[in-house]
Amino acid sequence: MYQGPHDVRVDEVDDPRIEDPNDVVVKVTTTAICGSDLHMYEGRTAAEPGIVFGHENMGTVVETGPGVVNIKVGDRVSMPFNVACGFCRNCREQKTGFCLTVNPGFAGGAYGYVSMGPYRGGQAEYLRVPFADFNCLRLPPGTEHENDYAMLADIFPTGYHGVAMTGLRPGENITVMGGGPVGLMAAYSAVLMGAAEVYVVDRVPDRLRLAESIGAIPVDFGKGDPVEQIKEQTDGVGTDRGVDAVGYQATGKGGEEQPASVLNSLVEVVRPTGSIGVVGLYLAEDPGAPDEHSGRGELLFKVGKFFEKGLRMGTGQANVKSYNEYLRNLIMAGRAEPSFVVSKEVPLDAAPEAYQRFDRREEGWSKVVLKP
Ligand code: NAD
Ligand code: ZN
Numbered sequence: 001m002y003q004g005p006h007d008v009r010v011d012e013v014d015d016p017r018i019e020d021p022n023d024v025v026v027k028v029t030t031t032a033i034c035g036s037d038l039h040m041y042e043g044r045t046a047a048e049p050g051i052v053f054g055h056e057n058m059g060t061v062v063e064t065g066p067g068v069v070n071i072k073v074g075d076r077v078s079m080p081f082n083v084a085c086g087f088c089r090n091c092r093e094q095k096t097g098f099c100l101t102v103n104p105g106f107a108g109g110a111y112g113y114v115s116m117g118p119y120r121g122g123q124a125e126y127l128r129v130p131f132a133d134f135n136c137l138r139l140p141p142g143t144e145h146e147n148d149y150a151m152l153a154d155i156f157p158t159g160y161h162g163v164a165m166t167g168l169r170p171g172e173n174i175t176v177m178g179g180g181p182v183g184l185m186a187a188y189s190a191v192l193m194g195a196a197e198v199y200v201v202d203r204v205p206d207r208l209r210l211a212e213s214i215g216a217i218p219v220d221f222g223k224g225d226p227v228e229q230i231k232e233q234t235d236g237v238g239t240d241r242g243v244d245a246v247g248y249q250a251t252g253k254g255g256e257e258q259p260a261s262v263l264n265s266l267v268e269v270v271r272p273t274g275s276i277g278v279v280g281l282y283l284a285e286d287p288g289a290p291d292e293h294s295g296r297g298e299l300l301f302k303v304g305k306f307f308e309k310g311l312r313m314g315t316g317q318a319n320v321k322s323y324n325e326y327l328r329n330l331i332m333a334g335r336a337e338p339s340f341v342v343s344k345e346v347p348l349d350a351a352p353e354a355y356q357r358f359d360r361r362e363e364g365w366s367k368v369v370l371k372p
Pocket of ligand 2: 033034055056155
């Protein structure tokens, strides 16, 4: 439970129960900490003390509401971080990150996330899942590939979405800004989609090593302008595509002071007429912002250069539901193993320490999964 900036604690809460006929309750077997949780953890959102975090959940169904048709007690399931109804206009068009029923006019719903609906998070023993027939993805029974499937709730589909928004074609090359868990999943997705060269920009050595381990080219921005480094390796042209997997980072907490620089670097590094996918999160409202450079959405974005180069850009929460079944099938077929990104597996009780270390981007603390 969130207590205040840089303070989460493990505490007792009431067990969730069926509230609507189409709910199920899931006993959580694995739940992950996400870079998106850090925006709340660092006190940069309107999150109130008492929120149970956790939007990357999987587990076993223990109870079903009377209106649930397809999902049964005992099913092993993965839940997209998006809570979506399945029948509004956006859901019908596969834009489940922007469900109009659960959160009209905003960025859809999510578990355990400020301003994304009343849905309690799954960094807990049990989770209530609304619209369960739509929001549960069935997994093969057993315990095999647990940490691979755990990546289906968010970061594997999110990384994939970042690349998909660029329209990458086989043989093209791509720059991924950020080698955090999301950036690594974007790089991995680009490899799966047949990219010729994948550049991953970060400065944390073990994150760059993980990028290298999947065949990407690491670029350490601590050693000089990443745009220059990539242009040197691409005959001065840059890459066809680019992904922002950094978003707004807190000042002095392992992040850069001017988050706009990531977007502007992509505008510089992507070849004219290329495209950019933005999955790194930017906040429209930022009560904790120390100054005007800190991510209010009023960033110093070089729109002139963006126009001059004829670039395209896609943004937003990933529509997990439009990818997770296919990515699950790749895992089942032995053709994808996204758990390479998981660097720590700890019990729920260790969450406070895990938050602190992940927030500092410490060596050996990239993706953390919690086992309630
Ligand atoms: P993270 O925040 O640790 O990853 C960010 C990485 O960027 C870090 O490794 C950091 O060292 C690196 N970085 C910082 N400044 C940089 C710069 N100037 N250039 C290049 N790299 C830089 O954790 P994460 O879980 O990978 O999350 C990344 C972002 O993705 C967060 O903003 C998160 O909120 C967002 N996110 C979005 C969605 C979505 O659906 N759109 C889903 C999940 C996460
Ligand atoms: Zn997440």
